[in-house]
Structure formats: C-alpha cells, structure tokens
C-alpha cells in the first residue's frame with residue numbers, strides 16, 4: 134500500500150481581495166518560489182514550491198498593500214531548542 138502523502142504546508146497566504154497583482158512578491162522571493170504571470174493583471178501569484186520556503190518575510194515586506202501573511206509551521210513556533218544550539222556559541 135503506498136504511503137499517504139504528507140499535506141504540504143503553505144507558507145504564505147495571499148488575500149485575493151487585497152492583492153493588486155503587481156508581481157513584486159514574485160520578483161523579490163530569493164528562492165524563486167512564487168510565480169505570477171507577468172503580463173496578466175488578472176491572475177494571483179501562487180507559491181510553486183511551498184516546502185522550499187525559508188520564511189525570510191521578504192514577500193510580506195515588499196507587498197504594497199499588505200496582502201501577504203506568513204504562516205509559520207507548528208514546528209517553528211513550538212521549537213524548544215535553545216538559541217546557542219541553533220546559532221552556535223557567542224564569541225566574546
């Protein structure tokens with residue numbers, strides 16, 4: 134029996150009522166994860182590779198109308214690992 138596919142976490146939510154389809158989020162995403170048809174002012178951007186997002190927030194900061202909300206996964210919000218373990222020792 135094939136293993137059940139794990140649901141993909143969508144890292145950003147784009148409010149379709151607010152988005153003005155300006156393409157800026159597509160342009161700025163450093164991983165090129167967001168796709169927006171450049172010449173079509175009717176289509177919304179879509180996250181093509183949701184599991185490759187590293188939650189940098191650039192798409193949210195550049196959006197001129199605040200249409201983007203970052204949705205952090207539970208593992209990130211509930212992370213109990215201490216900062217030194219995550220980032221390494223602080224050198225005085």
Ligand code: SF4
Pocket residue numbers: 144145161162163164165166167185186187188189190191192193203
């Ligand atoms: S949070 Fe960063 S990596 Fe994720 S979709 Fe937005 S710009 Fe791209």
Ligand code: SF4
Pocket residue numbers: 147151152153154155156157158159169178195196197198199200201
């Ligand atoms: S930056 Fe904001 S307004 Fe522009 S296409 Fe992306 S979500 Fe829409």
